[in-house]
Amino acid sequence: MSGGGAQNPVRRKAGHRAAVLLALLGGFAASLPALAQRTTALPLHCADLAGVLLPPASIDAPTGGALVQSAVMIAATAVGNQDGDFCRLTGVIRAQTSGTPDIHFELNLPSRWNGRAVQFGGGGYNGVVITGTGPTPFSPDRAPLARGYATFGDDSGHRGDSSQANFGLLDEAVTNFGYLHLKKVHDAALALIEQRYGRTPEHMYFAGGSTGGREGYTVIQRYPDDYDGVIANAPALNFSGVRLLGVMVGQSEYRTPGGYLSPQLLEFVYAHAMQACDTLDGAADGIISDVEGCRAKEAQIIESLRCPTHEAGAVAVADECLTPAQLATLERLRDGMHLPYALAWNAERYRGYNVFQGVRFTSMLGLAHSPERLPQPAFFGNGYLFAQGDAYIKYFVTHDPTFDAIGFDVTRPGRYQQRLYVLSATIGAMNPDISRYLARGGKLITLQGLADEVISPNQTIAYYNGLIARYGEERVDDFMRLYMVPGFQHGNGVFIPSADLLGALDGWVSRGIAPQTLIATDIAQASNGRTRPLCRYPAFPRYTGKGNINRASSFECATP
Structure with missing residues (x-):
């Protein structure tokens, strides 16, 4: 639901508390832009923030304003809490378009604040509120909140698990997912941090991985004045590119006769790469560290995988070698995608993977695990890359949930080419101008x-x-x-x-x-x-x- 009418009892209660707050701030009601100007005010207690309304003018992006739905002190002694005493705020930022979901967010304000704040990024297609109570990506030491950072995250403007792409049918939700949720939540959090502590953060950071990594590069490119530092791991920079390549990989596996690779064959490929390259870095430790040295052995590795050829063609030997069609699937992954047209920021390609340098495609997020194509693409059965690409074509590109991406011509998308360009500009983070x-x-x-x-x-x-x-x-x-x-x-x-x-x-x-x-x-x-x-x-x-x-x-x- 978007917005809220005057008859909403939650909003009436929030309006009363907001009026009290405005009186405390001394004449704030006569000048709504004051919050956006971030003037220093008397700090408020956690409970005083419950029901606070932030006017649209306090967020430098189009919204219907924001509402703090709850404000609760979490004691350091609470069961499962390892972050010390902190005030947990939950709230919504109202959408502008009817039928577009609100953005849900959480903001955590430690009692012993270090004067810094961290905005957390999401993952996949988002859809779940990132609480900001855990560690930053690949840093399982003490969480930032436990170290005195104010932390916050959101769901990017829709609800559902990170695999669900049906929000792609809603234009405002797509724009929120692409970049605007980052600005909206940043500004709302900043205003609330100031109300809680009486001042804004000395330093503002962003931390995320995968989709969150793309979001990290997005804030650098779009909102450079808002952040002092960013951690952006495994960033999905060319979001459209990886989705389109996923479609092409699915086509290699499911439309090309004999192009499918079983889990056993994928392990066979991995084992051959390890045998050829594990010790190039001087250590037999199960890690291929010298990837470039291994790349020099790629032709040799591929030959060791190839099925013997007889007069009638290649003969497969029970998951012990690869046919030309199977090698072509892996080479598609290795070579990536070259487009005869440009996406936003002149992105014409998506670089491929280190297929023959130690990538294990039998992981949960790897290639297909089902012996045959399933009617409905799923991460484990049909492979993560294809399932995500299929959903992208259905919901974001064609707006047709019944569309089968196996028949989508990535290199000649016809009437969908302009849509692909717009989407790559909305969601991608390939802008080199920083x-x-x-x-x-x-x-x-x-x-x-x-x-x-x-x-x-x-x-x-x-x-x-x-x-x-x-x-x-x-x-x-x-x-x-x-x-x-x-x-x-x-x-x-x-x-x-x-x-x-x-x-x-x-x-x-x-x-x-x-x-x-x-x-x-x-x-x-x-x-x-x-x-x-x-x-x-x-x-x-x-x-x-x-x-x-x-x-x-x-x-x-x-x-x-």
Whole structure:
């Protein structure tokens, strides 16, 4: 539901409390823009924030205003609470279009505030309120809230799990998902932080991964004045690109005869890559760290996978080799997508994956796991990339829930080409112009797995290289750190890093200490506790030949 009528009892109660608040602020009612100007006011108690109304003028984006629906003090002794005493606010930002869902948000205000705030990004298609009570991505140390940060997140303007794309039928919801929810929630949170503490944050940060990583780059590109530092991990920068490539992969598997790969064959590919490349970094540790060295062996690896050819053609041997059609599916993944037309910001391609360098496509987010195409695409059965791409075509592009993406011609989309362009501008984060963020001295940390099976690490690297080409290496080094992690996939993998990225970012912003090599602790179940250096791209961890192979001190950062 959008908006709320004058007969709504919740709004009447909120209006009374708002009137009391306005009186406390001394003449605020005569000047609504005062909140947007962020003038310092007397701090309010947590309970006083319940029912507060924020007028549309307090949010620098079109809304129907915001309402704080609840304000509750959470005691440090509460069951399950590891964040200390804090005030939890929940609320909504009203949509403008009838039928468009409101944006739901949560804001957490610690009793012992450190003067900083962190906005959390979402995941997938969002749809679930990000509470901000947990750790930032890949940093399972003490959560920011427990460290004194005010934290907040939202659902991006629709409800449902992160796999549901049916909100794509609603234009305002799509725009909210693409970028506007970030601004709306930021401004509402900032106004409430000021009311709680009597001042605005000294530093404002953003932290997210995957969709949240795209959101991190989005705020740098669209709202550079609002943030001092961003953690944007595994960013879905070219959102349309990865969805369209997912459609093409599905077509290779399900429309091309013999193009499907069973889980056994996918493990066969992974095992051959590991056998050829595991020790290129000097350590037999189950991690392919020297990805570029492994890429040089790619032709050899592919030949070792190919089925023997007889006069009648390739002969498959029970999940022990790959036919030309199966290799073509993997090569589609490796080569990515080249379009004969440009999406927003002249994006004409989506870089492919490190298919033959240690990506395990049997993960939950990998390729198909069903022996045949299911009637309804699903992540596990038909594969994450295809299922997400299919939903994107149905709901965002064609607005036809019955449309079958298997028949969609990505390279010749006809009447849908303009729609693809508009969507890529609305949701994508491929804009290379970040000059305002650079001028303000904003900082950025990005971490991603070289074995990522969902968001191509090569797309992230290409954007980074584009920044260097545009601004020069020295200027990019002054604001950005890129850490590409061997063995790490999209939240899983043979090495899952844990590192204090927020501490590194805050040290950079507040004290000018630029992070260099960081140390990551592996939290993968089979190898929990081992450590490795997080090397700045393009360097990778190489074993020195001395010392404990499970300790970062036994590795050095080497350049390919």
